Amino acid sequence: MDIEKIRKASLFDEKEILNCANISYEMYIGRLGKKPQPMLDNYASLIAAGNVYVTEWNGQIVGILVLLDFEDYVLLDNVAVIPSYQGKGIGKSLIKYAENYAVERGVKEIRLYTNVKMVENISIYKKLGYIAYDQRCENGYDRIYFRKAL
Template sequence: MHADPRLAVPADLHAIETIVRLAYSPYIARMGRPPGPMLDDYGVLIDNGRVYVAERDGTIQGVLVLIPERDAMLLDNVAVAPAAQGTGLGRRLLHYAEQAARAQGYRVIRLYTHETMTENLARYARIGYAETHRAEAHGLKRVFMAKPLD
């Protein structure tokens, strides 16, 4: 059983960077460049209290980055270690993101993903996210989605 996610601390940096690299590397060939999450500065995000980690058996297996914005919580990144993929951890992290957004008073959670990550687009649509628009940012063709929170 996975424990609830906890706020990341600086000592978690290496594990976080490793999970992000392993989770996103398969998309490099498809996209022709590293996905945005591979370029983020996780040290700064940890220092700003934006990163959560999920552990199993004392090992970090999942990463969640939440960025509070004016009108919505941005689910900036969710990544699961390859060994933990298919265990429901990603689903639990997405659920936790929604709980955290509600707890901070948000009525909407939003995210974006690269248009070539079709598996993610389908996964988010299945759990209630709807596409709001598409745009190019930093040379990346992104699909923006949002989900109302009850």
């Protein structure tokens, strides 16, 4: 199997992007008692704004990345990999892409957040050098916020 490069999403990708988000986050519904926010996002709007990136494996979208630009940082708003493709370095490649994206924009920090009940994600972000700096409830979700200096 061959992984393809990360590329900006087009509106033609919307159905596969939504599928990737749904498959990637459905395991958390029971833990959270509701759908995680990435399952509810308006991907057509995010794609149209140029905020969504995808990676494919043999022509199928298996990973997505949503990046939002702010004045002094980039928000890694969502990174998701279809579970059957996890453990192959796809998620790390997407996060590295996000970090490089931020550097190319001239900002010195990347931020992200995850639900406090998504303990697997918290562990990964800490291993990748992200530091927790805040925890709060937003839109009914208990979130922990991370940042990384670039």
